[in-house]
Amino acid sequence: MVAIIKTGNSLRRSFYYNENKIREGVAECIMAGNYPADAENLAENQRLNMLLKLAAMNENVTRNSVHISLNFDPSEQFSRAQLSEIAQSYMEKIGFGQQPFLVYQHHDAAHPHLHLVSVKVRPDGTRIETQNIGRNLSEKARKEIELAHGLVRAEESKQRKAYELKPVNAQKVQYGKIQTKRAIANVLDAVLPSYKYVSLPELNAVLRQYNVAADRGSEGSRTYKRNGLTYRILDEHGNKVGVPIKASDFHNNPTLKYLQQRFEINETARQPHKARVKNAIDFVLLKRSENSLPGLIQALEKEGIKTVLRQNDTGLIYGITYVDFRTKSVFNGSDLGKQYSAKAIVERCAEQQNQSLNYQKNWQQIPSDDQQVGSAYSRKAELQTQIRVGPTDSNSSDDRSLDVLFEPARTGDFMPWQLRKSRKKKQKKLSHQL
Known part of the structure; x- marks a missing residue:
C-alpha cells in the first residue's frame, strides 16, 4: 500500500x-x-x-x-x-x-x-x-x-x-473536456508539488515528458494579458491537441499565481542538487566514446537526467534544460554556469569530438609495437631467404650447403645446465661408490 x-x-x-x-x-x-x-x-x-x-x-x-x-x-x-x-x-x-x-x-x-x-x-x-x-x-x-x-x-x-507516472496517450484521450481534464490532472498532481522548477519553461520541460504543457498564450492574447494559464495535451510530436483547460478549473488550482509561489520556494530547494548535474555533465564529456551531443544526452539519461533542447525552425539550438528525475530538480543550462549553457555545451561537444578524431588519426599513423616487431621479423625472414636461395638467376646451382650456417642446431639431448650439473654430480657419486 x-x-x-x-x-x-x-x-x-x-x-x-x-x-x-x-x-x-x-x-x-x-x-x-x-x-x-x-x-x-x-x-x-x-x-x-x-x-x-x-x-x-x-x-x-x-x-x-x-x-x-x-x-x-x-x-x-x-x-x-x-x-x-x-x-x-x-x-x-x-x-x-x-x-x-x-x-x-x-x-x-x-x-x-x-x-x-x-x-x-x-x-x-x-x-x-x-x-x-x-x-x-x-x-x-x-x-x-x-x-x-x-x-x-x-x-x-x-x-x-x-505507480510510476506515465505519459498521457493523446490517441486514447477522447477530446472532450472531462477526459482531457482527468488526464492532465493526474500529471499535475504528481509533478507540481514535487519537482523543483523556477520558471514556466522549466516546468514545461518536465510536463512535456508526460505529453502535457502549460500555456500562457501569445503576448497579445487575452489570456496572457490577464495572467491566465491553460493546460494542454501534446501528441507524440509535441503538437497541442484536445481542449485547453483553464488552470482555475482544476481541483488543486494550479494557476500562474500558484506557480510563482512555487518558483520562489523551489529556487532555494534545488540549490543542493546543482553539483550532481554539473558533475554528471563534466564526467560524461571526459569520455572519448560519448563526446558528441547525442552521446551526452544518452549518457545523462543513464544517470537519470533528461536533456531537453530548445531549437528554432532551422534546427539551431538556442536553449537547454536538464531535468534530474532522481532529485526532481530542473535547471536551465545557464543557471548551472556559463559552460553548461546551450552554446557552450555544443562547443564543448564539438571540441571534444575534434580532439578525438585527431587522436585517432595520429594513432593510426604510428605503428604499434606489434606492427614494429612484425616488420622486423618480416625483414629478417626476407634476408634469410635471400641468403639461402640467392639471387634469382636461371644459371644458379641447386647447392644449398650455405643453409647449414643459418639453420638452428637441432639436438635431441638438450638439457638446462642446472639439470646437467645435477646429473654430473650424480655420476661422480656413482663412480666414487664403484
Whole structure:
C-alpha cells in the first residue's frame, strides 16, 4: 500500500474533486466516518457542511483540509467492507480516528485506490498537527496495515512500478473536456508539488515528458494579458491537441499565481542538487566514446537526467534544460554556469569530438609495437631467404650447403645446465661408490 497525504487551504476544492468524480461515474462514496448517518443516507451538502462546521471552529488554521490517497497493488481485490476497514484503521493510526472523514473509492486508474477527505480542526477548536505526519505516523501505520491485512508491501519493486507516472496517450484521450481534464490532472498532481522548477519553461520541460504543457498564450492574447494559464495535451510530436483547460478549473488550482509561489520556494530547494548535474555533465564529456551531443544526452539519461533542447525552425539550438528525475530538480543550462549553457555545451561537444578524431588519426599513423616487431621479423625472414636461395638467376646451382650456417642446431639431448650439473654430480657419486 502506498499512502500520499496532501494538505490544503480549501476544503471545498478537495471535496468537490471527489464529488465530481462521482458525477463522472468513476467514483463512489463508500464511507462517512464519524458522521451521524451512513454515506448513502447523506446528501452532498450534508457531507460538506460537516467538514466546514469544524473548520469554522478555528479560522486561524488556514490550511485546514487533509486529502489522502491510499493506493493498492493492481493484483489486489477488495470488497467495500474491507476498504472501509482499512480506511478506518489508517485514520486512527495517524490521529484522525475521531475526526469526520469521507472515503471515496475511485475506478479511474489501473490499480485500486481510495481518497480520504478530512479536516485538521478538532471539535474543541484545537489544531491537529500534520508536520512530518508522513514520516512519523503514516509510514508506521502503512506497515502495520500491510501486515494485518496481508497487503503487498510498498517496498517491493512491482509495487513501485505500478505507480510510476506515465505519459498521457493523446490517441486514447477522447477530446472532450472531462477526459482531457482527468488526464492532465493526474500529471499535475504528481509533478507540481514535487519537482523543483523556477520558471514556466522549466516546468514545461518536465510536463512535456508526460505529453502535457502549460500555456500562457501569445503576448497579445487575452489570456496572457490577464495572467491566465491553460493546460494542454501534446501528441507524440509535441503538437497541442484536445481542449485547453483553464488552470482555475482544476481541483488543486494550479494557476500562474500558484506557480510563482512555487518558483520562489523551489529556487532555494534545488540549490543542493546543482553539483550532481554539473558533475554528471563534466564526467560524461571526459569520455572519448560519448563526446558528441547525442552521446551526452544518452549518457545523462543513464544517470537519470533528461536533456531537453530548445531549437528554432532551422534546427539551431538556442536553449537547454536538464531535468534530474532522481532529485526532481530542473535547471536551465545557464543557471548551472556559463559552460553548461546551450552554446557552450555544443562547443564543448564539438571540441571534444575534434580532439578525438585527431587522436585517432595520429594513432593510426604510428605503428604499434606489434606492427614494429612484425616488420622486423618480416625483414629478417626476407634476408634469410635471400641468403639461402640467392639471387634469382636461371644459371644458379641447386647447392644449398650455405643453409647449414643459418639453420638452428637441432639436438635431441638438450638439457638446462642446472639439470646437467645435477646429473654430473650424480655420476661422480656413482663412480666414487664403484
